[in-house]
Amino acid sequence: MTPDQRLRWLAKPAAFAACSAPLVVLAFRAFEVGGLTLGTNPVAELIHELGRWGLNLLLVTLAITPLRQLTGWPHWLRFRRLVGLWAFAYVALHMAAYAVIDQGLAWEVLVEDVLKRPWITIGLAGFLLLLPLALTSTRGWMRRLGRRWQTLHYAIYPATALGVWHFYWQVKQDVTEPVLYALGFALLMGWRWRHARRRAAATGGLATTAAVDARR
Numbered sequence: 001m002t003p004d005q006r007l008r009w010l011a012k013p014a015a016f017a018a019c020s021a022p023l024v025v026l027a028f029r030a031f032e033v034g035g036l037t038l039g040t041n042p043v044a045e046l047i048h049e050l051g052r053w054g055l056n057l058l059l060v061t062l063a064i065t066p067l068r069q070l071t072g073w074p075h076w077l078r079f080r081r082l083v084g085l086w087a088f089a090y091v092a093l094h095m096a097a098y099a100v101i102d103q104g105l106a107w108e109v110l111v112e113d114v115l116k117r118p119w120i121t122i123g124l125a126g127f128l129l130l131l132p133l134a135l136t137s138t139r140g141w142m143r144r145l146g147r148r149w150q151t152l153h154y155a156i157y158p159a160t161a162l163g164v165w166h167f168y169w170q171v172k173q174d175v176t177e178p179v180l181y182a183l184g185f186a187l188l189m190g191w192r193w194r195h196a197r198r199r200a201a202a203t204g205g206l207a208t209t210a211a212v213d214a215r216r
């Protein structure tokens, strides 16, 4: 086995362990294992941590293509689906913790929250955009949808933007952290935009060469 093959073989379980570690730590804190706790407001802490990790992993998912372009290691792409699904799982648990533990599935309150608190409406819109991506993440759906699969999965950009906005809007005082997340997101979008422009310019260049060749 070459070092590259060994790295590829180890990388997926390592990525799985890294993505699941925050959830394991949260479970330890929730059940007070080894003296760990969720602090004085455990439900709020649980909701916050799950939301935070959902957003962190959405940004990691978006960072995978730039990482591949920067390092030239093509196998980064193997982790995109895994990390993306974990991001969805954290966001879904975040929403479930709020709806089930915090609000006790009181539908009237939940509906009122969605209608009257715009930052919740925005969070829900982000979740609803992520849902079809998680459902169609299998190879079977990829085959069935063909080119439309890629178009559908571009929804991760608005979903992440809504997640950042939701974070910003629910903060009561210090907005430093959501602003840092917004900057990280803008940086990743800027990278993609620059790369897409370069690629378009290169293809345009090729097209021009082809046109010149055709005229000869």
Ligand code: HEM
Pocket (backbone or CB within 6 Å): 044, 047, 048, 049, 051, 052, 054, 055, 091, 094, 095, 098, 120, 122, 123, 124, 125, 126, 127, 130, 159, 160, 162, 163, 164, 166, 167, 170
């Ligand atoms: C893409 C979807 C979403 C993302 C990325 C996300 C992320 C976040 C983040 C990062 C926070 C702040 C955590 C902190 O302060 O440390 C947060 C707070 C919160 N989110 Fe979400 N969220 C999403 C969707 C939702 C949905 C669908 C709901 C409920 C229907 C929801 C309910 C809440 C609540 C109740 C809080 C706590 C607000 C407070 O303490 O005042 N989120 N979310």
